[in-house]
Amino acid sequence: MEVVTLKDIAKALNLSTSTVSRALRDSYEINEKTKILVAEYAKKVNYRPNPIALSLKDNKSRAIGVIVPEIANNFFSQAINGIEDEAYSRGYHVVICQSHESLEREKENLRHLFERRVDGILISLSGKTMDIEHILEYSESNFAVVFFDRVPDSEGFHKVVADNFLGAFAATEYLIKQGKKRIAHITSPLTLSITKERLEGYKKALEKHGIEVDNQLIKHCGFDPEEAKAAVNEIMNYQNPDAFFTCSDRLALHCYEAYQNRKNELSAETEFFGFTNLNVSHLFSPKLSTVVQPAYEMGTRAAKILLDQLESKRKVKDFEKIVLETYLKIS
Amino acid sequence: MEVVTLKDIAKALNLSTSTVSRALRDSYEINEKTKILVAEYAKKVNYRPNPIALSLKDNKSRAIGVIVPEIANNFFSQAINGIEDEAYSRGYHVVICQSHESLEREKENLRHLFERRVDGILISLSGKTMDIEHILEYSESNFAVVFFDRVPDSEGFHKVVADNFLGAFAATEYLIKQGKKRIAHITSPLTLSITKERLEGYKKALEKHGIEVDNQLIKHCGFDPEEAKAAVNEIMNYQNPDAFFTCSDRLALHCYEAYQNRKNELSAETEFFGFTNLNVSHLFSPKLSTVVQPAYEMGTRAAKILLDQLESKRKVKDFEKIVLETYLKIS
DNA sequence: AAAAATCCTGAAAACGATTGCATAAATTAA
DNA sequence: TTAATTTATGCAATCGTTTTCAGGATTTTT
Numbered sequence: 001m002e003v004v005t006l007k008d009i010a011k012a013l014n015l016s017t018s019t020v021s022r023a024l025r026d027s028y029e030i031n032e033k034t035k036i037l038v039a040e041y042a043k044k045v046n047y048r049p050n051p052i053a054l055s056l057k058d059n060k061s062r063a064i065g066v067i068v069p070e071i072a073n074n075f076f077s078q079a080i081n082g083i084e085d086e087a088y089s090r091g092y093h094v095v096i097c098q099s100h101e102s103l104e105r106e107k108e109n110l111r112h113l114f115e116r117r118v119d120g121i122l123i124s125l126s127g128k129t130m131d132i133e134h135i136l137e138y139s140e141s142n143f144a145v146v147f148f149d150r151v152p153d154s155e156g157f158h159k160v161v162a163d164n165f166l167g168a169f170a171a172t173e174y175l176i177k178q179g180k181k182r183i184a185h186i187t188s189p190l191t192l193s194i195t196k197e198r199l200e201g202y203k204k205a206l207e208k209h210g211i212e213v214d215n216q217l218i219k220h221c222g223f224d225p226e227e228a229k230a231a232v233n234e235i236m237n238y239q240n241p242d243a244f245f246t247c248s249d250r251l252a253l254h255c256y257e258a259y260q261n262r263k264n265e266l267s268a269e270t271e272f273f274g275f276t277n278l279n280v281s282h283l284f285s286p287k288l289s290t291v292v293q294p295a296y297e298m299g300t301r302a303a304k305i306l307l308d309q310l311e312s313k314r315k316v317k318d319f320e321k322i323v324l325e326t327y328l329k330i331s
Numbered sequence: 332m333e334v335v336t337l338k339d340i341a342k343a344l345n346l347s348t349s350t351v352s353r354a355l356r357d358s359y360e361i362n363e364k365t366k367i368l369v370a371e372y373a374k375k376v377n378y379r380p381n382p383i384a385l386s387l388k389d390n391k392s393r394a395i396g397v398i399v400p401e402i403a404n405n406f407f408s409q410a411i412n413g414i415e416d417e418a419y420s421r422g423y424h425v426v427i428c429q430s431h432e433s434l435e436r437e438k439e440n441l442r443h444l445f446e447r448r449v450d451g452i453l454i455s456l457s458g459k460t461m462d463i464e465h466i467l468e469y470s471e472s473n474f475a476v477v478f479f480d481r482v483p484d485s486e487g488f489h490k491v492v493a494d495n496f497l498g499a500f501a502a503t504e505y506l507i508k509q510g511k512k513r514i515a516h517i518t519s520p521l522t523l524s525i526t527k528e529r530l531e532g533y534k535k536a537l538e539k540h541g542i543e544v545d546n547q548l549i550k551h552c553g554f555d556p557e558e559a560k561a562a563v564n565e566i567m568n569y570q571n572p573d574a575f576f577t578c579s580d581r582l583a584l585h586c587y588e589a590y591q592n593r594k595n596e597l598s599a600e601t602e603f604f605g606f607t608n609l610n611v612s613h614l615f616s617p618k619l620s621t622v623v624q625p626a627y628e629m630g631t632r633a634a635k636i637l638l639d640q641l642e643s644k645r646k647v648k649d650f651e652k653i654v655l656e657t658y659l660k661i662s
Numbered sequence: 663a664a665a666a667a668t669c670c671t672g673a674a675a676a677c678g679a680t681t682g683c684a685t686a687a688a689t690t691a692a
Numbered sequence: 693t694t695a696a697t698t699t700a701t702g703c704a705a706t707c708g709t710t711t712t713c714a715g716g717a718t719t720t721t722t
Contacts, residue, residue, distance in 0.1 A: 001445065001469050005678060016702045021680060031700060048446045052386045053678035056707050061383060072408035072610070080402060084429070093447060095424055098415070114332065115379045116424060138332050257614060279403070280609070283588060285616035336708060347672045352710060362670060384708035387677050 004045045013041055055117075063093040064306060065113035065121040069101050069150075073249050075277035075295045076124070079148065082299020083122060090307050092119075099126040101223050107134050120144030120306050125152065127223055130191050144309050148302040149293075151193050158309070160302040160322045162293040164194050167326035168201025171245055171273045171291045174328060176209045178271060180243035184217045184235045186228065186255050187247040195220070198247050198275060217241060221251065228254030232262070240266055247275040256288055287331040294324045335376045344372060386448075394424040395637060396444035396452040400432050400481075406580050406608035406626045407455070410479065413630020414453060421638055423450075430457040432554050438465050451475030451637050456483065458554055461522050475640050479633040480624075482524050489640070491633040491653045493624040495525050495606075498657035499532025502576055502604045502622045505659060507540045509602060511574035515548045515566045517559065517586050518578040526551070529578050529606060548572060552582065559585030563593070571597055578606040587619055618662040625655045 010017045015034070023030045023038035024047075055061045066083055068076040080096060087094045095118060097109035106126045113121055120143060123135070132152045139145045139157075146158040175183050185202050188195045203213050216238050219231035232255055235241060244259055246252040252274035259272055263286055274281070274290040281288045301322055309316050337355075341348045346365070354361045354369035355378075386392045397414055399407040411427060418425045426449060428440035437457045444452055451474060454466070463483045470476045470488075479491040506514050516533050519526045534544050547569050552558035563586055566572060575590055577583040583605035590603055594617055605612070605621040612619045632653055640647050 001471065001474075006680095007678075017679080018681075018703080019701055022701090025680090029700065034700080050387075050678050051447055052383055052392060053707090054680085055383045056381075056387050056677090056709095057679055059707070071402060071411060072405055074403055077403035077408060081429070084427070088428075088443065093426055096415070096427060097419075098412070112419065116382055140332065143332075253611060253614070260614060278611070280584060280611065280615075283584070283591060283615055284611075337710095338708075348709080349673080349711080350671055352708095353671090356710090360670065365670080381708050384677090385710085387679095387707090388709055388711095390677070 001046070003050075004042075004047045005050065006047075009038065009041055009045070009047060012045075013037060060119055060310075061093075061117045062091060063095055063116070063118045064303070064310075065109075065116075065118040066094055066096045067099055067106060067109045067113070067121060067123040068096070069124065069126055070098050070250075071096065073277075074279050075149075075249050075293060078277055078295035079124075079299035079302075082296040082301075083303040084299075086300045086303035087307065092307060101127040103128040103130075103134075110134060110138060114138050114143065119310050120146070122146050122148060122302050122306055124148050125150040125192065127189055127192065144306055146302050146306040146309075148298055149194065153193065156319060158302075158305045158316075158319050158321075160298050160305065160324070161193070162298065162326050163323050164197035164326075165201040165204075167275065167291040167293070167328075168198035168245070168247070169205045170201075170326070170328055171275070171289075172202045172205035173209070174289075174330070175243045175245065175271060175273060176205060176211065178243075179269075180271065181211060182214070182217065182239065182241040183211075183243040183245055184219075184241040185245050185247075186219045186221065186231045186235070186251070188251055189220055189222060192248075195247065202245060223248075223250055223254075225254045225257070229258040231255065232258035236262060236265065240270075242267065242269060243271045243273065245273045245275075249276040249278065252276045252290075253278070256284070260286065281329065282331050284331070289328065289330045291326050292329050293326050298324055332377070334381075335373075335378045336381065337378075340369065340372055340376070340378060344368060391450050391641075392424075392448045393422060394426055394447070394449045395634070395641075396440075396447075396449040397425055397427045398430055398437060398440045398444070398452060398454040399427070400455065400457055401429050401581075402427065404580050404608075405610050406480070406624060409608055409626035410455075410630035410633075413627040413632075414634040415630075417631045417634035418638065423638060432458040434459040434461075434465075441465060441469060445469050445474065450641050451477070453477050453479060453633050453637055455479050456481040456523065458520060458523065475637055477633050477637040477640075479629055480525065484524065487650060489633075489636045489647075489650050489652075491629050491636065491655070492524070493629065493657050494654050495528035495657075496532040496535075498606065498622040498624070498659075499529035499576070499578070500536045501532075501657070501659055502606070502620075503533045503536035504540070505620075505661070506574045506576065506602060506604060507536060507542065509574075510600075511602065512542060513545070513548065513570065513572040514542075514574040514576055515550075515572040516576050516578075517550045517552065517562045517566070517582070519582055520551055520553060523579075526578065533576060554579075554581055554585075556585045556588070560589040562586065563589035567593060567596065571601075573598065573600060574602045574604065576604045576606075580607040580609065583607045583621075584609070587615070591617065612660065613662050615662070620659065620661045622657050623660045624657050629655055 006017045006020050010020045020038055023035045064087060071077050084094050099106035099109055103126055148160040151159040151161055206213055221227035221231045228251055246255040272288050274288055276290050277292055277295050281290050337348045337351050341351045351369055354366045402408050415425050430437035430440055434457055477489040482490040482492055537544055550562035552562045559582055577586040603619055605619055607621050608623055608626050612621050
């Protein structure tokens with residue numbers, strides 16, 4: 001498979017590169033016969049415009065960046081599937097970076113993507129990201145940014161999120177309807193938008209059913225397995241709950257593990273509910289029910305907004321916030 | 332963050348772009364004072380060479396492509412982590428594509444990456460890929476290819492694989508030492524290199540311990556959950572085995588699910604062994620032990636070979652085949 | 663003091679594509 | 693027949709870099 005350029009075609013057909021270029025893009029200035037001649041030859045030699053030359057010409061890379069905490073996590077890998085499907089179908093490349101829940105890495109990712117001249121990025125913030133100064137810095141220079149899942153409070157950005165409030169509310173209410181009264185809630189750091197919304201959903205459900213919120217049953221922790229374990233232990237030392245509702249993919253699994261290890265100290269009826277997209281949760285025992293986010297759709301929607309913005313002439317002024325429904329996967 | 336070009340610097344300092352370019356790359360031809368002047372100014376305005384211009388210039392994109400069956404699979408997402416770490420640290424971008432176990436998609440991925448002018452690719456073949464005609468087509472035009480995990484039989488390529496034979500041998504032997512005598516083996520289609528090697532390991536272990544190979548206990552199937560279920564059912568209808576040894580990440584999980592559903596029909600001692608990198612296998616019940624591949628290392632090694640080849644002057648003539656050790660994760 | 667060597671810098675071409683402008687050739691109008 | 697118009701094509705600049713070549717200025721050698 002040899003790489004053919006416009007110049008090669010021009011030389012072969014004894015035309016100028018400009019004529020060939022125009023013929024291929026069906027310009028009105030070119031004779032019909034010439035067009036056919038060129039088109040046939042181009043097809044024969046399998047000509048493809050060099051995307052790098054085009055990028056240089058119009059100062060667009062036709063590539064977008066994605067920054068996620070980690071891809072070895074079903075929620076994010078499903079979201080990436082969505083992003084890639086949308087992007088590839090529209091002729092864009094996708095460059096994936098992982099922040100590994102570190103602000104430093106997130107900054108490096110941003111710099112890297114910016115220097116590589118991606119046209120825009122999709123980002124789900126790291127667990128350590130408190131503000132978005134480092135992103136604002138870039139978003140000025142017509143570098144489009146769309147947030148998904150873990151979004152900042154700030155106005156002035158496109159965002160695609162799950163209905164974290166309702167998801168947490170539904171899960172909590174489900175547990176209550178199962179007769180649970182002491183529902184522990186272990187969740188991610190309060191810096192994350194998702195944390196607050198889910199906590200609200202949890203509290204609202206308790207409130208609706210006349211159960212008092214017990215702050216001792218609520219723990220925040222990071223993504224270190226030890227922290228999760230400690231949180232479960234603390235809660236169990238305080239009082240054995242009859243249900244756990246834990247959030248955030250990775251964290252929920254760490255908690256589940258600690259819970260599984262101490263399951264024998266709990267009543268057989270104790271239930272465990274997560275907020276994850278783990279695609280094998282139904283194979284777990286003791287059972288693990290989860291709130292599932294429409295990860296794939298979140299990916300396509302976020303990518304669509306970004307690409308629409310990149311391809312629109314005028315600057316976007318009103319920012320969309322799309323909220324997608326979650327559903328419960330009861331095991 | 333404004334984008335600055337060489338020309339901007341040249342204009343600001345009243346020099347020519349060539350002088351600026353040379354100064355920045357510390358050419359011996361440039362006066363020390365000029366160099367310092369340029370370097371300081373470049374730093375001040377945060378100059379970064381435009382990678383797209385460089386790509387055009389030296390006909391390299393400094394991007395590599397990766398084609399895997401799917402990323403929502405721990406083995407591949409870990410391998411990708413390795414690939415990205417190696418590639419980013421050497422200034423390369425990584426473009427990930429998924430074949431979704433389809434030959435058609437694999438071809439599309441190839442075409443896409445080739446047209447996008449990646450400098451080379453890392454590929455793990457789809458479950459439907461019987462030959463590599465479609466890859467040969469490209470590999471001629473100095474488009475480097477390195478295979479990993481699922482590699483073709485053909486000579487003349489760099490390959491990085493796990494020691495599938497030994498991994499399967501060790502798992503089977505472990506089961507035998509646990510007293511199992513009727514070990515079922517459900518595995519991927521024989522078109523895949525990994526299938527053959529693992530099957531050999533399984534047979535060799537039986538042989539070593541004087542257990543006759545029963546072909547009725549061996550089933551090949553694709554990646555559709557129903558096929559896996561059917562395979563488990565067929566085997567159980569034939570004769571209840573006292574152990575299952577199933578291969579290939581996704582497939583092994585499908586089998587496990589079928590097995591879990593019919594567990595009550597089996598003796599309590601029945602064991603299940605998979606060949607997967609699932610990072611939550613220890614949370615499963617009934618227990619799921621697995622042969623684990625060094626996925627991350629496989630990624631870094633494969634990427635290293637590819638990048639070394641891309642950066643070496645002369646054409647590589649002897650091709651490496653790297654075989655990495657697996658280990659057992661007993662639950 | 664003239665010739666040779668050294669040092670520093672800039673102009674221009676190249677990579678592959680697009681596009682404004684110029685122009686030759688063919689056609690039509692006067 | 694000449695002028696005006698249309699048609700079809702090519703030239704050259706552009707995007708941001710690197711690099712070859714050329715040459716002016718300064719220093720060293722004879």
